[in-house]
Amino acid sequence: MSAMIEVANLTKWYGPTLALDRASFSVEEGQIVGFLGPNGAGKSTTLRILTGFLPATSGQACIAGHDVLIDSLAVRRSIGYMPENVPLYPEMRVEEYLRFRAGLKEVPGSKRREAVDRAIKRCWLSDVRRRQVGQLSKGYRQRVGLAEALIADPKVLILDEPTIGLDPAQIQSVRELIRSLAGKHTVLLSSHMLHEVELTCSRVVIIAEGRIAAAGTFAELRENLADRARVVLEIHPGDAGEGPAEIARALGQVAGAGEVSHKSVGEGWLRVHVTPSGTADPREALYSVVAQRGWRLREMRSEVPSLEELYVRITAGEAADADRPAA
Amino acid sequence: MNKVLLLTRREISAFFVSPIAYVAIALFLMVSGVFFVWMDFNQGQPAALRASFNVMMIVLVFFLPLLTMRALAEEQKTGTIETLLTAPVTDVQVVVAKFLGSWIFFLVMLAPTLLYVVMLEAFANPDLGPIASGYLGLALLGAAYVAIGLFASSLTRNQIIAAVITVIFLLMLSWPVPYVAQVVPPPWRDIIQSATMLTHYTDFSQGVVDVVHVIYFAAVTVYALFLTVKVLESRRWR
Numbered sequence: 001m002s003a004m005i006e007v008a009n010l011t012k013w014y015g016p017t018l019a020l021d022r023a024s025f026s027v028e029e030g031q032i033v034g035f036l037g038p039n040g041a042g043k044s045t046t047l048r049i050l051t052g053f054l055p056a057t058s059g060q061a062c063i064a065g066h067d068v069l070i071d072s073l074a075v076r077r078s079i080g081y082m083p084e085n086v087p088l089y090p091e092m093r094v095e096e097y098l099r100f101r102a103g104l105k106e107v108p109g110s111k112r113r114e115a116v117d118r119a120i121k122r123c124w125l126s127d128v129r130r131r132q133v134g135q136l137s138k139g140y141r142q143r144v145g146l147a148e149a150l151i152a153d154p155k156v157l158i159l160d161e162p163t164i165g166l167d168p169a170q171i172q173s174v175r176e177l178i179r180s181l182a183g184k185h186t187v188l189l190s191s192h193m194l195h196e197v198e199l200t201c202s203r204v205v206i207i208a209e210g211r212i213a214a215a216g217t218f219a220e221l222r223e224n225l226a227d228r229a230r231v232v233l234e235i236h237p238g239d240a241g242e243g244p245a246e247i248a249r250a251l252g253q254v255a256g257a258g259e260v261s262h263k264s265v266g267e268g269w270l271r272v273h274v275t276p277s278g279t280a281d282p283r284e285a286l287y288s289v290v291a292q293r294g295w296r297l298r299e300m301r302s303e304v305p306s307l308e309e310l311y312v313r314i315t316a317g318e319a320a321d322a323d324r325p326a327a
Numbered sequence: 328m329n330k331v332l333l334l335t336r337r338e339i340s341a342f343f344v345s346p347i348a349y350v351a352i353a354l355f356l357m358v359s360g361v362f363f364v365w366m367d368f369n370q371g372q373p374a375a376l377r378a379s380f381n382v383m384m385i386v387l388v389f390f391l392p393l394l395t396m397r398a399l400a401e402e403q404k405t406g407t408i409e410t411l412l413t414a415p416v417t418d419v420q421v422v423v424a425k426f427l428g429s430w431i432f433f434l435v436m437l438a439p440t441l442l443y444v445v446m447l448e449a450f451a452n453p454d455l456g457p458i459a460s461g462y463l464g465l466a467l468l469g470a471a472y473v474a475i476g477l478f479a480s481s482l483t484r485n486q487i488i489a490a491v492i493t494v495i496f497l498l499m500l501s502w503p504v505p506y507v508a509q510v511v512p513p514p515w516r517d518i519i520q521s522a523t524m525l526t527h528y529t530d531f532s533q534g535v536v537d538v539v540h541v542i543y544f545a546a547v548t549v550y551a552l553f554l555t556v557k558v559l560e561s562r563r564w565r
Binding site (some may be wrong): 048052053055069073076077079081085087090092101103104105106148256 | 333335345407410414
């Protein structure tokens with residue numbers, strides 16, 4: 001049984017620039033999945049390929065079993081899409097615009113009024129239904145975009161940064177609305193804020209520099225991180241007087257030690273982070289070195305990197321992590 | 328087809344909201360009105376719109392691009408093209424609707440010139456045949472101009488560039504080229520002449536409705552629209 005949204009080895013070149021590098025992920029029916037990544041990671045590109053607005057350079061994407069390139073019309077009938085910056089026709093009134101889009105999306109004439117009313121109610125647009133779109137504030141425009149995406153009650157919703165530029169109260173309303181869609185609709189939304197995605201979505205796909213860095217539920221990701229606990233030591237060279245670089249080098253030579261980083265924390269003390277290179281626990285070996293060299297030790301503990309930290313590292317362009325259980 | 332009507336209706340209402348459209352109509356009517364009075368509405372002239380029709384052909388070269396420049400260029404600039412093309416509509420439906428929207432608006436712009444006919448009727452006894460065929464020619468000419476304008480609009484995000492490209496295309500097809508045709512030897516002369524709009528248009532105002540001319544305008548229109556569809560389609564492999 002194939003997933004509602006299926007992306008396989010999607011690659012996109014913009015001239016000499018590689019925007020997407022063999023990205024693969026899937027979204028099952030009824031899930032709300034957050035597509036998370038820093039700006040420029042390739043989120044919008046992926047969403048545009050899924051909706052048929054851009055062609056991929058290679059790879060495949062399917063929505064509801066239809067290929068987005070071969071069966072584009074069938075795909076477009078099954079989706080509601082809200083592009084970033086919510087482009088709208090400024091001269092149309094809200095309900096006029098929604099009725100127009102309902103018609104384009106093949107909502108039967110008799111049901112159109114009902115569909116428009118329902119979308120307006122759901123997105124809290126009743127106060128502005130007769131107002132021209134060009135006169136709306138950003139928060140209202142975003143809700144119009146959301147209403148438009150929902151208007152034909154599509155199976156799949158693709159939302160590009162649905163809460164960008166909104167104030168906290170508005171963000172919360174939109175978040176509630178999206179969460180209410182779970183089960184009946186499949187939602188793929190993109191964002192660059194981990195916190196937002198965590199509150200709204202059940203699963204996340206992290207993308208950076210065109211590559212999928214991680215995918216899974218938040219619980220799964222945290223579990224994976226637990227395997228990569230690292231050791232934190234606070235050391236003082238004492239009378240021996242080794243420099244920080246020497247200390248770091250010595251610790252790095254310990255069996256099982258991988259990356260070593262250090263930071264001075266005042267009064268000669270050095271905080272050293274040792275990331276294990278394999279699954280072995282290097283703590284005992286590290287302690288031996290400290291004892292042998294006669295350094296002073298005031299702390300040694302195991303630290304599990306947080307999801308936030310993982311995301312920050314990904315955002316900073318450090319090596320994308322290789323854990324990718326299929327979402 | 329339902330969707331084409333829906334899209335066309337939106338196009339037309341967007342026109343009525345745009346100030347440029349009203350300015351273009353006003354200027355067009357002013358200029359053709361002046362020429363009508365100066366050339367056709369004089370004592371001693373035959374009661375026909377012959378000169379007006381000829382002038383309108385040139386006037387439209389500069390005014391119709393003002394109407395069509397917005398059609399696709401603005402959508403590409405504001406990004407609404409993205410919501411348009413991700414709806415379940417085909418590129419053909421989009422282009423046909425844009426064309427109909429502009430063409431119908433052009434006919435609306437033309438309608439007040441019927442006043443000239445009324446004025447002629449009041450003071451003379453004009454032969455309505457050539458006048459009717461003249462309007463037919465104008466409608467067909469307008470269709471071709473609009474289609475070319477739409478094509479130019481699809482190529483850019485900048486409305487001004489779209490308008491300029493259109494004017495250049497239309498000028499080439501309507502005006503200097505026929506005169507170039509006069510100085511080149513046959514067979515080139517015949518080839519060039521049958522490619523230009525002037526040749527095919529003038530007969531209409533004389534009361535002659537030749538199928539060849541109708542086909543010419545229809546062909547130019549269809550070809551320009553075909554190219555526009557291809558430009559939209561090219562998105563899928565660019």
